[in-house]
Amino acid sequence: MKVKAAVFERVGEPIHVEELDLEDPKRGEVLVRLEAAGVCHSDYHVVKGEWESAGPLVLGHEGAGVVEKIGPGVTSVSVGDHVVLSWVPYCGTCAYCMAGKPALCPKVEETAYQNVQYDGTSRLSRGDESVPSYLATGAFADRVIVHETGAVPIRKDAPLDRAALVGCAVATGVGAVLNTADVQPGDTVLVFGCGGVGLSVIMGAGLVSAGQIIAVDMSDKALELAKSLGATAIINPSRDDVATTVRGLVDERGVDWAFEAIGLKPTIEQAYELISPGGTVVVVGQSADGVTIEIDPMVMSDREKSIIGCNYGSSRPAIDFPRLIDLYMQGKLDLDRLVGHTSSINEVNEAFTRMGQGEGGRTVILYDHA
Ligand SMILES: [Zn+2]
């Protein structure tokens, strides 16, 4: 089968769209006809060369569509199901999976992080050359093959162009609040970075009735969006000193929770500085290769400050994705506002340009199967 895909070749070159060959799904795999795909910062890390990845590679890992074919042995999804893609194709039987932490499953490292399926190969090719799918999803293609645990069935009345966002940004940001952290009603929350993940953290904080929700970003557009999604205060560090402003808004001791959704050394360190004694920094942002942070361990023990990591919002996709979709359908999770642009797959480079300019709001690619 031919698919239309956006292929990354190497850093500095625009991504180009071409036709690739897609094999049939093998054991445990499903073929999904994608309706929509979100453009995520993790794709941008590869494009910019901050994460070394060799081309050719079909990027994209946040998508939703309809199951068209299933391989032998598939039991959790059926043809015709509407699904959200998940980039943690877990095994379901290891200690991490049993503990409800599928993002830590070794299978994810062997497959998604190597851009291959369970048998170590990709289903995409051009001529004799195999073309890997980023995070074993490769959602910048109008059809994809994923492991059945990477295709999460959702209700059929949910619009797929909104559901797609649940597969990365929303699962990660809302999950960081609901699963990774333990934010209580009234707790103060500080969020660094108002991209898709940071904005989702803000929505998650709203869901649990956090007290003050303070958003920090260099882009006024992103900050406006943050405000419309529930931030009670916004800070643009190009104008205002973050530490002084935060301490003025809460109290001298700092915030209960700081979510870092950028992955930069200075902001992770500043987040740590701005949590109160007993407070916690949740590192959700993904750093470029080689970034390290410095913190004072004496302050850590003496003031009981914590810093914890969060991958994929500590999500259990099969449980969390349908719930997040339900919250959207009930009007409690405003996914509509997260979407800044819709575009065709041919305009994926422009989406990265907007991302580089720090424009708030995600680009959602819509696939045309006419
Ligand atoms: Zn992502």
Ligand SMILES: [Zn+2]
């Ligand atoms: Zn596992």
